[in-house]
Amino acid sequence: MVIVVALTVIIVRIVVSRLLNELVLRGSISVNIREVTLKILDIAVIIILVGTATIIFIPQYWGILAVLGLLGLTILLLLIYPVSSYIAIVALQMRFQLKGRFYEILLPGSSKSLHGRIVDSTIYHSIVEDEHGVIHYVPNAQLARSVLKPYTPRVVFEVAVRLPGGGSLDLVELEEAIAGKLEEYGYPGFKDVKDVSVVRASGSELVFRVVFYPISIPVRKDSLRRLVVDLRSTLLKELQDRVVDVHVAVL
Incomplete structure (x- = not known):
């Protein structure tokens, strides 16, 4: 009796698993639904097998209750983490349009x-x-307790310009000239619109914060290195003898 029941439920489990795999490949269901369904099916298989064996080999009702109680506790421990994680991601998807958004x-x-x-x-x-x-x-349970804010992808640079000494230096005019060059600067893969602000100004150095907005993501580090080199050489060329040196760093 037990062998017949075991073979039956195992065959059903295999058939359902293959059916779900086919549905995933066709795009009819998601991988999450497949995993949840198989998890529930596995638990049902365990309950059927243990319940059948208990009824056959332990005719006393107290023995059956004890076995079923232990089985229920085991199932609860096995399910508590996946179920809580699944509920967390469902709750997040109800609050936010998650996939593809930054x-x-x-x-x-x-x-x-x-x-x-x-x-x-x-x-x-x-x-x-x-x-x-x-x-x-990121664990779903942790993500559900996180603070999520819509975000526009950006890359922030610090541009430090060393100035020559001398009392005849018009700091305001030079600051405006450098800011204008930074606003006009363009590089492939980034939008023309950028944010330029002065972080620090002194007689020996001007420091700017420049925010670039990439057209597509991800932005590879080798692309950023090329941008840093190109921006530095462009500023040195256009400002010529008005500055001593230019240092560009990614923040």
């Missing part, structure tokens, strides 16, 4: 925000790709 994500207990877009999610975690293409795996 967010500033402040994780619980972290002082630094994660900037990126959620490219995929499973029962247990979400996959976040940041602006530079680095993949981060």
